[in-house]
Amino acid sequence: MSGDGTRCVHAGRTDEPRPGEPLHAGPVLASAYHLGPPDGDLPVDFYGRSANPTWRALESAIGSLDGGHTLLFSSGMAAIATLLRLAARPGSAIVLPADGYYLARALAADELAPFGVEVREVPTAGPWPEGVFDGATLVLLETPSNPGLDVCDLAELSPRVHAAGALLAVDNTTATPLGQSPIELGTDIVVGSDTKALSGHSDVVLGHLTCASEELAQRLAVMRNRGGGVPGPFEVWLAHRGLGTLDLRLTRQAQNAEALATALLEHPGVRGVRWPGLPSDPSYAVASRQMRRFGGVLAFELPDAAATSRFIEASALVASTTSFGGLTTTADRRARWGDQVAPGFLRLSVGCEDTDDLVTDVLSAITQAVPSQP
Numbered sequence: 001m002s003g004d005g006t007r008c009v010h011a012g013r014t015d016e017p018r019p020g021e022p023l024h025a026g027p028v029l030a031s032a033y034h035l036g037p038p039d040g041d042l043p044v045d046f047y048g049r050s051a052n053p054t055w056r057a058l059e060s061a062i063g064s065l066d067g068g069h070t071l072l073f074s075s076g077m078a079a080i081a082t083l084l085r086l087a088a089r090p091g092s093a094i095v096l097p098a099d100g101y102y103l104a105r106a107l108a109a110d111e112l113a114p115f116g117v118e119v120r121e122v123p124t125a126g127p128w129p130e131g132v133f134d135g136a137t138l139v140l141l142e143t144p145s146n147p148g149l150d151v152c153d154l155a156e157l158s159p160r161v162h163a164a165g166a167l168l169a170v171d172n173t174t175a176t177p178l179g180q181s182p183i184e185l186g187t188d189i190v191v192g193s194d195t196k197a198l199s200g201h202s203d204v205v206l207g208h209l210t211c212a213s214e215e216l217a218q219r220l221a222v223m224r225n226r227g228g229g230v231p232g233p234f235e236v237w238l239a240h241r242g243l244g245t246l247d248l249r250l251t252r253q254a255q256n257a258e259a260l261a262t263a264l265l266e267h268p269g270v271r272g273v274r275w276p277g278l279p280s281d282p283s284y285a286v287a288s289r290q291m292r293r294f295g296g297v298l299a300f301e302l303p304d305a306a307a308t309s310r311f312i313e314a315s316a317l318v319a320s321t322t323s324f325g326g327l328t329t330t331a332d333r334r335a336r337w338g339d340q341v342a343p344g345f346l347r348l349s350v351g352c353e354d355t356d357d358l359v360t361d362v363l364s365a366i367t368q369a370v371p372s373q374p
């Protein structure tokens with residue numbers, strides 16, 4: 001069994017080495033279709049919306065890391081929309097995290113509920129009352145949740161979801177396939193926004209679903225072809241290139257996140273530091289059982305929105321952007337998106353800078369942003 005670095009570098013790289021050929025094939029660009037016979041069986045590749053070799057290479061790469069059958073989509077939301085469409089039935093229920101990705105909840109509430117689907121929201125940290133999954137066709141969990149970084153116990157919840165007859169899906173975007181393996185813990189479908197750490201360079205919008213069952217993946221492939229939320233080959237090729245360094249990037253990001261979270265706990269201007277790898281964190285007990293790495297996303301609160309603006313202004317290394325998982329450290333004030341968090345709540349996507357540089361810069365910027373401490 002290879003280690004994470006070896007698996008990431010070689011994932012989906014199956015080309016037979018041949019002198020004179022490129023080490024890794026480029027994307028299949030500018031070809032909406034491939035040649036086929038006028039009659040009889042079509043080749044696997046005949047039309048760019050249903051399959052192509054560039055997708056297949058990354059699908060096999062992510063599938064090997066997630067431990068299932070992967071389908072790429074044009075974005076994380078295109079993957080989630082297809083998943084919700086798979087499960088939505090009038091009179092049935094879909095269970096979503098109350099603190100999960102805001103557009104998934106908005107999609108369910110605004111576009112599925114009017115068709116008679118009951119949308120039930122439960123906080124990731126629980127409690128998960130008796131009967132909460134009754135009548136559900138799909139339970140979509142998110143752990144760690146974005147942006148609050150609560151976790152839920154997949155090994156405990158998956159038998160309960162299955163006993164209720166529902167499919168279990170887990171949004172694994174924040175953890176990545178190297179951070180945890182939901183399929184090993186009983187999940188039917190893993191959801192990923194590969195816009196984040198999986199591609200890792202803040203230059204691609206992409207998503208995937210990985211199914212434990214090949215039959216379910218085939219059903220979803222039909223839905224993807226009809227729904228049409230398919231990625232362009234160049235984006236897929238960029239993501240495959242980024243995936244090769246996932247282990248390296250996550251290792252540095254988690255090391256930086258641990259140093260920052262520990263330092264922030266001591267800073268008098270900061271409250272509510274959250275990182276699942278902090279032994280004092282409410283998520284730690286479950287996260288340390290369930291996750292192999294705690295990742296590079298942390299959260300904390302400054303006194304108010306104005307202090308977050310002063311912090312960004314004073315920092316030389318932290319840029320204000322939404323999204324996360326890139327090489328550069330970035331901060332996002334989530335209340336602006338309507339997340340139920342304090343006005344001074346920041347989600348920090350910790351980048352690959354040197355640990356000492358980053359800790360020094362962030363602490364000094366906070367001291368400038370929150371000058372009068374009691």
Ligand SMILES: *Cc1c(COP(=O)(O)O)cnc(C)c1O
Pocket residue numbers: 075076077078101142146171173174193194195196205206207
């Ligand atoms: C960003 C994100 C999504 C949506 O993915 P896009 O690629 O932006 O469409 C879904 N879930 C989580 C947890 C995310 O962070």
